Structure formats: structure tokens, C-alpha cells
Amino acid sequence: xxxxxxxxxxxFLAFAGDITTTNPTAGExxxxxxxxxxxxxxxxxxYVAERRxxxxxxxxxxxxxxxxxxxxxxxxxxxxxxxxxxGSTLVRRRAIDKLIEAELDAVRDENxxxxxxxxxxxxxxIAGTEQIDGHDCFVLEVTPLSVKKYLMRGxxxxxxxxxxxxxxxxSPAKNPSIWTRKxxxxxxxxxxxxxxxxxxxxxxxxxxxxxxxxLKIEYSxxxxxxxxxxxxxxxxx
Numbered sequence: 619x620x621x622x623x624x625x626x627x628x629x630f631l632a633f634a635g636d637i638t639t640t641n642p643t644a645g646e647x648x649x650x651x652x653x654x655x656x657x658x659x660x661x662x663x664x665y666v667a668e669r670r671x672x673x674x675x676x677x678x679x680x681x682x683x684x685x686x687x688x689x690x691x692x693x694x695x696x697x698x699x700x701x702x703x704x705g706s707t708l709v710r711r712r713a714i715d716k717l718i719e720a721e722l723d724a725v726r727d728e729n730x731x732x733x734x735x736x737x738x739x740x741x742x743x744i745a746g747t748e749q750i751d752g753h754d755c756f757v758l759e760v761t762p763l764s765v766k767k768y769l770m771r772g773x774x775x776x777x778x779x780x781x782x783x784x785x786x787x788x789s790p791a792k793n794p795s796i797w798t799r800k801x802x803x804x805x806x807x808x809x810x811x812x813x814x815x816x817x818x819x820x821x822x823x824x825x826x827x828x829x830x831x832x833l834k835i836e837y838s839x840x841x842x843x844x845x846x847x848x849x850x851x852x853x854x855x
Contacts, residue, residue, distance in 0.1 A: 664691035682709035732768035762791035
């Protein structure tokens, strides 16, 4: 791996092997997911990445696109710098800018816990198994235990080997506004060395008057810092 050397990975890989069982319960899967997430968090020092936001409203033939550079350092330092903008100013200001504001708000101390998939926030049940992009996954139904803006209702796909979230699909536990009737999203993750980081988000909303609107975020060019070394991370295994 280009990201970290084998000596750095050795404790991580040994830990992963220790927790593998044939038929874990939903609770066991979640506990292992949290344990592995903590291991990955301990290794991650931060990253820089590129994003592309694409928002469209077919009814009014409106489209906008924004390119952003993200700088992230755990647990709550996130900077989003706009590199370029094009398309409808209205769509950029009403959709993309609001989304960027919400992302920055989500990492603040008072909101960060809501973004975590934990027993404190959700109930879990096993919905089966499925293969996603070549990864064998457990599929879990997640039910929010409260109605908060950064919780979701739906399913998560957890990699059987890494105990990392590969995919999330569902809708917000709390409707984002009185003008929005329905929101559905799919969030995909991609493996970079030992880390699983966002690859794409696609959402579709039914909005009063405006009708169906779509938003897509594409993530690329991760440059990850682990144990003090900054190197380009590849999605290749």
C-alpha cells in the first residue's frame, strides 16, 4: 500500500482478523463497526480532497455545478473552499450553498454525535447480506431513536472483512423544510488504503411548486495524511 507502511498497518490488520465471525448479530456488527471506526480514526490525521456538486431542477430547466476543495482534520476541522461555479445562481445559492453550510454545521460539537451510526442514535436489525462493488456486506435496517436533522432512516451496508460502511440509503429522520415533501439519498464509500471515505452522494427531493430536484456530489483526488505522512491515496486495493 502507498498510504502507510506495513508496520503501521500490522496492529490494524491483526485487530480486524480477531473480530471476524460467521454469523454475528446486528448488535455485534455495530460494535465491531464502531471499534474498527475508532482504529481508523486513530490512524487518520486528515485529508485534502476535491468535490463536485451538481444540482438540477428539470421542471424549470435549471442546473448548477460547483467545484470545492475540502480540508478535513479529525474530529471537527473542516474547510470547504469554492474553486469554481457555473450555472444557475438561484440553484447555487438555494441548494448547493445551503448544503455546504449544513456540512460545516454537522461537524460542530453540538451536532457531530448525530452524524454517527451508533446505538445511541439508532436501532438496528439484520436485513440480509449483499455484494456491493465486489465487497461482501451485511445489510442492516437502521431506525432513528429520535427525530433530529442529521439522523437518517433506511439501510446501511457493512463490509464483512473491514466492518466499514460501504453504502447508506434512506431519508432524513426530520424533513428539512415545510417545502420539501420527500427526500431520498444514496451515499457510497470507497476504500483508500485502510480508510473508507465518501465516493458519491445522490439525492432526490420532491419540493412544493418546484417539483423533483436532484443533487449529486462526486468526491475525488484524496490526499490522505496518516501517522504524519501526506501521500496521494489510490482507490485501488
